[in-house]
Amino acid sequence: MCKKAVKIISLIMIIITIIYFKNISIEVESEPYVQTIYANADTFISQHNKTVNFHALGYLEVGKGFYGHLRHALINFTILGIKGLPRNIEIIKAELYITRYKLQDFLYKGYVEIAVCRVTSLWDYATVNWIYRTYTERWKNMGGDYSKPYAKYKVYSYYQPKKTMVFDITQMVKEWYNDPKKYPNYGLIITCVSGKGLIYFYSSNMRAIEIQEKPHIKVTYIYKIKITPPSSTIIIGTGNTKTIDIQVSGYCPYTVNLELKDYPSGITYNFTPPSGHTTFISKLSIMASPKMSTGTYTIKIHAYGRGIECEKELILKIVPGGDFSLSLNPSHIIVSQGGKNSSMIRASISGIFSSQITLSVEDVPPGFIVTINPQIISQYTSSSITVSVNSTVSPGLYNIVIKGTGGGKTHTIILKVEVKPIPFNFDIQVSPQNIDVKSGEKVNINISTILLAGIPQQLSFSLSGLPSNTNYIFNPQSIYPPGLVVLTIDTSNLDGTYSVTITASGGGVTRKATVLLKISGFDFSISVNPKNIEIFQGESKTITVTVTKIRGIAKPVTLSLLNLPTGASYNFNPSVLTPPGTSILTINAGSAKGTYVLIIKGSGGGITKTVPLTVNFKERKCIIATVTYGSEVSNEVNLLRRFRDNIVLSTYAGQRFYIAFNIFYYSWSPYIAQIIHENSWLKLPMKILLYPLIISLLIATNIVQPIIALNREIAVYVAGTIISSMLGII
Structure with a gap:
């Protein structure tokens, strides 16, 4: 028990000693x-x-x-x-x-x-x-x-x-x-x-x-140290604190210490910092007790240290202390649940009042967090009071008491805080944001509604950015967030790229989202009837070409024929059509012969489609000459064939003549050829009969050859005239 008592007494003595020495300023003697x-x-x-x-x-x-x-x-x-x-x-x-x-x-x-x-x-x-x-x-x-x-x-x-x-x-x-x-x-x-x-x-x-x-x-x-205060006179009201800047200048390699001397009872002071190396500034705060006597005093700022000794006299005037009052701007703030707001607080001074004012919060309602920055103000500065409210705080009007203390005075002021319900807020997100489809396909866009704050409100939806005749539907048409809405768009009448804006509105709040919709639009197909044909030289045939729209907005399609052999010609009627529709393709065989796969091509709206057409160009043989001369490749037969192909069938007039000639010639020639074939003794008389024709053709061919390069129509007319004249003479 005695040991415990000794320990307690020792601890008390240590505490007393610390408190005693804490209030003693140890003086550093000046030392030249x-x-x-x-x-x-x-x-x-x-x-x-x-x-x-x-x-x-x-x-x-x-x-x-x-x-x-x-x-x-x-x-x-x-x-x-x-x-x-x-x-x-x-x-x-x-x-x-x-x-x-x-x-x-x-x-x-x-x-x-x-x-x-x-x-x-x-x-x-x-x-x-x-x-x-x-x-x-x-x-x-x-x-x-x-x-x-x-x-x-x-x-x-x-x-x-x-x-x-x-x-x-x-x-x-x-x-x-x-x-x-x-x-x-x-x-x-x-x-x-x-x-x-x-x-x-x-x-x-x-x-x-x-x-x-x-x-x-x-x-x-x-x-030689110089002490420079801002003024030679300091005026302080009782109960107040005055802070001034003291500049210590002049070369000195050692630490300069500062103290105040000859100050009256009731004055306390503090240098910040209390020492330094020149040149430096120390803030001197002089506190006047509220109960000290007024009057004028001479005080000294003493700079000392190794090789340092300097003093500066100041006049200290102690006058009756002033007062302060607090004001808020605004004095009434509105804060949403879970939000925050702020107000500015200032101090107004009356009389001689130079003390700083320390601000604190006297009374804070539950669920509130109040911060003051800065916590110390003067008549020349202000402070911001920030009020943060928990989301669980009930709506209503609350009071926050702010206290200011300084110069021996204390005042309070009330900040009124009105807590309001959290305003409704939402957002929307769309998926996908980039869509690439073909015209006629259905497009589904997911619209996610997200509740951000407040009580859910009914949302309605609208769409913009598409032609007015576009069919679309929101499912459901309205919703309370959070939730999902599906937008379905019919792209049958769409072609191209569209920036589609989806708008959701409700509770006074509107949110928008954008979708980029790319429609691959117009498309078509081509078909022919029949797909395979035969044409005799000099004749023509027609084929029906059908162009059918697959999707999108119909656009003009231009038709053309590829791989057509030399000597043949073609014509589309019409050559340009807007599907659905048909065009009649007329192929004139001319002098062409052989089997070919022709390509019918259709181009429109940036798209090209093709379809094959098989054509067999059949040659009509000179059957009487062939039987008479005994071979298709005999010189005489070849002469007749070249005259027909290169001169007659290469012109429009010759083709028209050839059509009429064919009808006449092939109506009886097969029978004559059969008789000659069966009676070989007739070949010689036939050669004699054909010889004038062969001579006439040969002479006509040589004469019109230069004319062909200039004009084929004139050349065939001249050739016909020469042949007729020679045959008439003979």
Whole structure:
């Protein structure tokens, strides 16, 4: 039990100690910086040995020797530059330290008074002597050119020989540092003012001694820091806080600490940040207690640290504190279930009120989330209050209490929040979105209705983007989302690409979706009757060509015939028709002979269709000549055949003649040929009878041959005339 009690008491003491020290500000003392600068050159000159340079010796002599000759010591230090003092400092003190180690030629109870002066001419430690300051330049005054004494020191004969002597040369170092043009640094000279005796000092060349026994200067200084407030006067109302920017500038390599001094009771303050490296800005917040006395006070901003000491006075006026009020814009917001909305809050100030105002939420209804950003405002800023409402919160009017605290004052304001039911909202999705079908096919499009928010409302559907005579149907025609509607489109009268827009409307909300419908439209087929025909040379036959529409909107079809042999010709009537329809194809055999597969081609609407037609062009034989001459390939028969094919049947007039001639010739020639065939003795008389005809044909053929190239119709007429005339003469 005792151990537990001890532990509890120890814990209480620790807590008390932490609380106590938490409220104590630990002061960092200002500490001027001390820099030691050792001599970079030293020597002495002698009146006794006027032309001798003593820089190689390890000691310095100052005073008056046994025979009355003077000795002066010259020492040079680097004050400016990398090895010297830093920039932007204020020198507080500068002291010369030299260590004597021997006294000589002093009178009994005598003394020597020496002085430290500033050298006014440049000298070279390796060549300087009593007469010359450099190798070629003389002193203006033998023994050195120097100023009046800056410090003096008396050394008596009974003093201890070894002693570090200190001279205050603050003014000399300040002149070198602050005005190097007016006071160039040529070093210092230690001269004998009065008395007799020689004092020996360690020089910078002396070995086997401590570093601090060599000539050196100790310079004590602080950095010149500038404290700049926005104004020299600060006015704060009781219970308020005032924050100002404090700029700390000026070169300083060390941390600058800030504190407030000489402030009255009832004032608390805070620097943010409390320290930094120049140049930096710290925000000084001064809090005035609501109960403190009004009045005018002088306070100080103190900057301190290593080598730093600076203060800036400010006038602090404490006046009666003002007040603030809160306002909302708007003060009444509307939020849907599951949604959010916001309002802006501002503070209006009366009197002297400079404190910041901290905002918080005093009362929040269940299902509400309220955020304030930022939570701290002033008379020049505002804050946004965002209210988020859960979807389960019942519709109605709610109050949210916002509290503002600052400057010892507290005020509240009410934000009215009206919660409304979630408005109805929906969306639609169609599938497929790209459709490619043939004209006449049915198209089915699935329309998915999606409920996004609110209570479902009845949806109706419409369609646009198709010709007015297009048949379509929605199934069902109306629906409550979520659900599926199927759109069926009859494409019988469609051809081409359509952008179809499907519109769903209901509850004051309209949604649209687009489907790209591509219809492969017009198509047709071709048929012929009959499919196989025979035509004798010189004759013609007709074939019925039927063009039938398969689908789409009928378009003109152009008919043509391919693979027709030379000597034959054709004609479509009509050659262009719009299906359904028929065309009569007339084929004139002319001189063609043999069996061919002709192609009937129909082209229209970007589509080409073909159908085959087999035609046997039959040759009519010269049966009497063949029987008479005994062969189809005899010269006489070939002459008759060539005349018929190349001249008669190659022209329109010849074809008309040939048709009439055939009717007449083949009405009796088979019987004559049969008689000749059965009675061979008749062949010779027949040859004699046919010979004039053969001669006439041969002569006519040769005569009209040139005419054929010009005009076949004239050629056949001339040939007929020649043959008739010759046969008439014979």
